[in-house]
Amino acid sequence: MRKAFEPKVSIVTGAASGIGRAIAAELVARGSRVVVADLDADGATRAAAELGPLASAATLDVADAAAVTALVQRVTAEHGRLDVMVNNAGIAIGGLLEELDERHWDKALAVNLRGVINGVTAAYEVMRAQGSGHILNTASLAGLIPAPAMLPYTTTKHAVVGLSTALRAEAASQGVRVSVLCPGFVDTPLLDDVYAAPASFGGSSVRARVRLLQPRFLTPEQTAKRAVDGLAANKAVIPVGFLAHLTWRTLRYAPPVARAMIQGQATGHRRLNERAARRAASR
Numbered sequence: 001m002r003k004a005f006e007p008k009v010s011i012v013t014g015a016a017s018g019i020g021r022a023i024a025a026e027l028v029a030r031g032s033r034v035v036v037a038d039l040d041a042d043g044a045t046r047a048a049a050e051l052g053p054l055a056s057a058a059t060l061d062v063a064d065a066a067a068v069t070a071l072v073q074r075v076t077a078e079h080g081r082l083d084v085m086v087n088n089a090g091i092a093i094g095g096l097l098e099e100l101d102e103r104h105w106d107k108a109l110a111v112n113l114r115g116v117i118n119g120v121t122a123a124y125e126v127m128r129a130q131g132s133g134h135i136l137n138t139a140s141l142a143g144l145i146p147a148p149a150m151l152p153y154t155t156t157k158h159a160v161v162g163l164s165t166a167l168r169a170e171a172a173s174q175g176v177r178v179s180v181l182c183p184g185f186v187d188t189p190l191l192d193d194v195y196a197a198p199a200s201f202g203g204s205s206v207r208a209r210v211r212l213l214q215p216r217f218l219t220p221e222q223t224a225k226r227a228v229d230g231l232a233a234n235k236a237v238i239p240v241g242f243l244a245h246l247t248w249r250t251l252r253y254a255p256p257v258a259r260a261m262i263q264g265q266a267t268g269h270r271r272l273n274e275r276a277a278r279r280a281a282s283r
């Protein structure tokens, strides 16, 4: 029989904006208190105010393990429990390998991977002790299929899928559930804020390039609804959107076709770079 999903206390990281904010709203709508945790203190305060009395704000850098543990411990002590931990904060990195340097790798590893490890470790300790709880990690479609021209991103997101699905197996006997969210492209500020974007991008937005792969973006609300429905159904992996379902299934059932699609993406990105370089040279 399916256990009722009625969370009372949740923490969502990266909840000042985009998918995290929408997941926080979805959890509030289901009656949970939600701590809106984000590096952006003003954004977290604004989001919590908009979400109403069940929401509160916390300033948090997920890359800071001690700060993540302190927040999880404080929230648990205040409310006597922690039902849902959503490790969602993340950043976008784009560019071919030769365009990237140590900064890109270090930042992606610190936020997109260590950030999730920090949240998982802190929440798991509390949830194991209480014998219940659900951890949701936000990976990406780029965690299910190789995504060229964003290697640090796809590397960290694959790691988040591995971490989540392996921990799910360890955690089951402890009463703790673990799921991983893998959306296609979602219309959020992340698409306009590529970390230290290489010049070939022609600005820090990836919108024009990813539109070639997925002409219509998902909304954060659609994504959050699927995420929280996935939690209620205790899904291991929660792909969201047509592109995510299509490419993930293609990789599993027709690997040569998927590999050709991935090769096409890499070739297309390189061609766009070359065109941008020619345009710049002729100016």
Ligand SMILES: NC(=O)c1ccc[n+]([C@@H]2O[C@H](COP(=O)([O-])OP(=O)(O)OC[C@H]3O[C@@H](n4cnc5c(N)ncnc54)[C@H](O)[C@@H]3O)[C@@H](O)[C@H]2O)c1
Pocket: 013, 014, 015, 016, 017, 018, 019, 020, 037, 038, 039, 040, 043, 060, 061, 062, 063, 088, 089, 090, 091, 092, 111, 115, 138, 139, 140, 141, 182, 183, 184, 185, 186, 187, 188, 189, 190, 191
């Ligand atoms: N937008 C997409 O197309 C898409 C697709 C798949 C997966 N994702 C993933 O979804 C998650 C949320 O992204 P989004 O699209 O909602 O982006 P967003 O930019 O709207 O939100 C990300 C939030 O994370 C916060 N953040 C960044 N670094 C942080 C840190 N060190 N500590 C705490 N908070 C931090 C930002 O301040 C921001 O509020 C990310 O993990 C992202 O990789 C996004």
